[in-house]
Amino acid sequence: MRLLSLRMPLRFLRGNYGRLSLTVIALACGVAQVAANDLVSRAALQAFVDVIDTVAGRASLQISSGDGGLFADDVATSVAAVPGVEFVVPVVSATAFATGASGELLAVQGMDVTDDKAVGVYELSEEAGWTFDDPKLLLPDAIVVTRAFADARGHALGDTVDLDTPRGTHRFAIRGMLEPHGVARLYQGNLIVMDLHGAQRAFGSLGFINRVDVVAERSADAGRVAEAISAVLPPGLRVEAPTQRKADLNKAMRAFGVLLSALDIVGLGAAFLIAFNGLSTVFEGRAWQLGILRAIGVRMRVVWRELVKESLLLGVAGVVLGIPSGLGLARVLLPEVTKSAALNAKLATPNATLAVHGSSLVLAAGLGFLAAVLAAALPAWRAARGEVVETLRDRGVERAGQSASAHWLMRAAVGAGIAGAIVLQLKLDSVAWGVVATGLLIVGTALAGRPLVDMVSGPLLRGWTWMAGPAGRFAAMHLSRNPRRTSLTVSMLGVGLGCVLWLWTVAQSFEQSVIDVTTQAMRSDLVVSSVHIESGFLETPVDELLMTELHDIAGVVSVTGNRVVDWHYAGGPIAIDAFDPVYFTDVTFGQWPLFGARIPGVWEAVARGEAAVVTNNFVAKLGAKVGEALTLDTPAGPLALLVGGVSADFTSPRGSIIMSRDLYKRYWNDARVTRTFVRTAPGTDIATVRATIAGAMGRRYGLRILSSAELIDYFASQVRLAFAGVYILAGLVLFVAVVGISDTLAAGVIERTREIGAIRVVGVQRRYVHRMVLIEGMVLGVLGLVLAGAAGIALGTLWVAATFPYLFGWVLSLHLPYGHAIRLAVVTLVAALAAGHLPARRAAGLEPAVALRYE
Numbered sequence: 025m026r027l028l029s030l031r032m033p034l035r036f037l038r039g040n041y042g043r044l045s046l047t048v049i050a051l052a053c054g055v056a057q058v059a060a061n062d063l064v065s066r067a068a069l070q071a072f073v074d075v076i077d078t079v080a081g082r083a084s085l086q087i088s089s090g091d092g093g094l095f096a097d098d099v100a101t102s103v104a105a106v107p108g109v110e111f112v113v114p115v116v117s118a119t120a121f122a123t124g125a126s127g128e129l130l131a132v133q134g135m136d137v138t139d140d141k142a143v144g145v146y147e148l149s150e151e152a153g154w155t156f157d158d159p160k161l162l163l164p165d166a167i168v169v170t171r172a173f174a175d176a177r178g179h180a181l182g183d184t185v186d187l188d189t190p191r192g193t194h195r196f197a198i199r200g201m202l203e204p205h206g207v208a209r210l211y212q213g214n215l216i217v218m219d220l221h222g223a224q225r226a227f228g229s230l231g232f233i234n235r236v237d238v239v240a241e242r243s244a245d246a247g248r249v250a251e252a253i254s255a256v257l258p259p260g261l262r263v264e265a266p267t268q269r270k271a272d273l274n275k276a277m278r279a280f281g282v283l284l285s286a287l288d289i290v291g292l293g294a295a296f297l298i299a300f301n302g303l304s305t306v307f308e309g310r311a312w313q314l315g316i317l318r319a320i321g322v323r324m325r326v327v328w329r330e331l332v333k334e335s336l337l338l339g340v341a342g343v344v345l346g347i348p349s350g351l352g353l354a355r356v357l358l359p360e361v362t363k364s365a366a367l368n369a370k371l372a373t374p375n376a377t378l379a380v381h382g383s384s385l386v387l388a389a390g391l392g393f394l395a396a397v398l399a400a401a402l403p404a405w406r407a408a409r410g411e412v413v414e415t416l417r418d419r420g421v422e423r424a425g426q427s428a429s430a431h432w433l434m435r436a437a438v439g440a441g442i443a444g445a446i447v448l449q450l451k452l453d454s455v456a457w458g459v460v461a462t463g464l465l466i467v468g469t470a471l472a473g474r475p476l477v478d479m480v481s482g483p484l485l486r487g488w489t490w491m492a493g494p495a496g497r498f499a500a501m502h503l504s505r506n507p508r509r510t511s512l513t514v515s516m517l518g519v520g521l522g523c524v525l526w527l528w529t530v531a532q533s534f535e536q537s538v539i540d541v542t543t544q545a546m547r548s549d550l551v552v553s554s555v556h557i558e559s560g561f562l563e564t565p566v567d568e569l570l571m572t573e574l575h576d577i578a579g580v581v582s583v584t585g586n587r588v589v590d591w592h593y594a595g596g597p598i599a600i601d602a603f604d605p606v607y608f609t610d611v612t613f614g615q616w617p618l619f620g621a622r623i624p625g626v627w628e629a630v631a632r633g634e635a636a637v638v639t640n641n642f643v644a645k646l647g648a649k650v651g652e653a654l655t656l657d658t659p660a661g662p663l664a665l666l667v668g669g670v671s672a673d674f675t676s677p678r679g680s681i682i683m684s685r686d687l688y689k690r691y692w693n694d695a696r697v698t699r700t701f702v703r704t705a706p707g708t709d710i711a712t713v714r715a716t717i718a719g720a721m722g723r724r725y726g727l728r729i730l731s732s733a734e735l736i737d738y739f740a741s742q743v744r745l746a747f748a749g750v751y752i753l754a755g756l757v758l759f760v761a762v763v764g765i766s767d768t769l770a771a772g773v774i775e776r777t778r779e780i781g782a783i784r785v786v787g788v789q790r791r792y793v794h795r796m797v798l799i800e801g802m803v804l805g806v807l808g809l810v811l812a813g814a815a816g817i818a819l820g821t822l823w824v825a826a827t828f829p830y831l832f833g834w835v836l837s838l839h840l841p842y843g844h845a846i847r848l849a850v851v852t853l854v855a856a857l858a859a860g861h862l863p864a865r866r867a868a869g870l871e872p873a874v875a876l877r878y879e
Contacts, residue, residue, distance in 0.1 A: 054295030055346025059388035071376035072319035083237035134223020168200035173214030245405035299399035331404035339396030458827030472517030517808025520761035525816025565696035599676035622669035634670035642679025677833025805856030
């Protein structure tokens with residue numbers, strides 16, 4: 025038997041294609057999951073990076089003040105005088121939306137269209153269709169659109185188009201068209217370019233901009249230029265390179281990568297257990313043949329090597345099936361993961377394109393081969409090491425494995441490792457140790473299968489005999505007689521189903537935490553906002569003149585505005601959640617829940633602009649303390665606020681500051697509102713008020729009018745949307761679990777062919793044989809669910825309490841998914857019955873004479 029020869033493995037496999045097909049499917053699923061997750065992570069990150077690069081153009085530095093905050097345009101003049109700066113481009117960057125049912129987001133780029141240098145920064149050359157020979161481009165209603173936008177809607181030069189803006193619906197005239205070059209590629213051509221003054225009138229305020237793009241001299245060091253610019257910038261403004269934004273984005277995407285990697289561990293772990301179980305069964309069934317090989321002089325290591333070669337062939341088959349399946353899965357996952365990332369980062373969802381990377385495929389293939397080889401190593405060693413006489417004598421009996429003490433020592437070591445990893449995560453605030461604890465919990469779940477089977481073997485035999493008669497007794501006896509195979513299947517189900525429960529626990533905790541907080545904080549009769557979503561889950565802001573018009577509606581007694589923006593503090597992003605003072609003093613609008621210490625009269629102090637309330641993740645990340653002051657750099661100068669209390673919010677993973685909108689307007693030069701809360705007079709028909717608002721100003725402003733309950737439902741739907749990709753992967757893991765049950769039941773029927781023939785000879789009817797196999801599937805499903813429940817609760821608690829806050833920033837309260845768990849139990853038991861149906865039919869259909877002759 026030569027080292028590279030495949031003659032013996034192919035000969036052994038020839039009679040076991042059917043028995044090992046499920047093992048190949050399980051390996052293929054693991055390979056597909058790894059390939060898809062790696063490809064999707066790369067493609068989603070690249071999509072966001074492409075947007076950053078396209079928006080920046082040739083600019084080496086960008087100056088801004090948070091989430092589109094406005095600042096005086098004379099800042100550009102000061103920056104232009106800094107040594108090392110070649111020239112600057114003042115910009116109004118905004119979003120508009122197509123009117124009508126589509127409501128497509130259109131990126132607005134307002135700049136000096138007469139400045140050739142400014143135009144060149146964004147590659148708006150003649151090749152792109154840019155020519156400035158029409159003085160009408162300087163008119164406030166003049167816009168340049170992309171050829172793709174115009175062709176899709178049948179527009180021509182000179183046509184007008186209605187767009188929703190923060191000040192309501194405006195009509196613009198098309199004065200130019202761009203080919204897909206440079207910035208015109210942004211958002212699949214959904215771009216509008218207009219003159220700076222026109223953009224200020226429609227989307228900002230005259231004399232104010234929200235970005236300065238800086239082109240540094242080629243010989244200048246960008247870092248030093250940035251330091252020099254920072255010295256002349258007013259407080260509240262920051263300068264950063266597009267590469268820094270990419271680094272921040274990469275850090276945010278890394279969190280999704282860690283979650284996907286944890287799912288890869290589960291998927292490969294389940295595939296490994298199925299392969300281990302299947303190969304153990306096949307090798308043990310072939311033990312007498314291996315004994316004959318040993319008897320004629322074949323060495324033990326040669327037998328072991330030939331068996332491992334067999335697993336390598338299975339690995340090849342798994343990779344061949346898994347790689348194309350992974351590409352298909354990646355296409356399904358990519359839009360969902362991109363949406364989830366956009367929601368988490370509060371960015372517009374880019375158009376992500378799947379690209380095949382050889383390294384991703386090599387990684388998936390390598391892990392698939394590794395899982396196949398590791399799954400075969402121990403069963404092959406166990407099958408090859410037995411004494412020849414003993415092997416021939418004990419044909420058909422499950423071979424003894426390691427001693428019970430060795431197994432318990434291993435379980436104790438894993439338990440100690442879990443405890444140590446959790447302690448280190450809490451002490452070091454380290455996500456890495458949380459992932460280690462997750463992996464060890466999965467290993468611990470796999471190791472817990474055997475003790476569970478041993479513990480219930482006696483009660484299992486008596487219980488199923490009482491419930492199902494002789495068929496139940498035969499089923500329980502078979503499972504008890506093969507404890508290794510039974511425990512491996514239970515372990516595989518515990519790992520797979522536990523993973524599903526773990527993900528549902530995190531998702532349910534996130535969703536219910538959001539509902540609990542917003543139910544207390546938002547109790548108004550109606551919530552009015554733009555129908556358009558500008559980025560992530562936040563609505564596009566509208567002009568505060570809307571509030572005046574709302575107050576004039578019959579039946580409306582009080583109106584308060586809310587502005588939500590991203591800002592920067594202590595070297596990173598946070599959110600500012602600003603409300604009109606009446607919100608804090610009139611509890612009928614709702615009030616944020618407070619946790620722990622607070623200053624006296626906290627909400628009155630917030631309404632007066634003397635204090636602010638911070639969120640629990642702000643405290644965890646930045647160490648703020650109640651009673652101490654924090655200082656924000658704003659466009660109007662430093663703003664010192666007393667920390668009045670601690671609440672919860674889910675706007676920013678790094679934390680939020682809840683403050684007075686009067687204060688916000690004064691320091692940020694921004695009078696727009698993200699949402700407006702409306703309270704009606706007692707006895708007023710709210711539906712009538714809602715219809716009046718929709719008729720009077722709904723179309724003009726592009727409004728969405730919701731009740732508080734509907735707004736909370738919207739927030740909950742965004743959480744479910746963020747977990748959509750994870751649910752798909754959980755479904756894949758559930759499929760692998762069904763494959764594992766099927767593999768075990770099919771192997772058990774094949775192994776007991778002669779036994780089944782014997783009981784048929786003594787008169788046992790076919791339906792009782794059929795029932796016996798189905799009962800085995802039910803027993804495995806029930807035991808797997810018990811183990812999965814423990815594993816899911818343990819993993820869910822770990823992630824909700826520690827890993828998820830460190831990884832994503834959100835501080836959650838634990839909520840177990842009881843409804844999902846019941847549905848999972850039903851689906852699992854139905855799947856177990858379905859998985860056992862074909863093996864049961866085969867067992868019941870065996871002719872006694874044929875079965876007795878089976879080898």
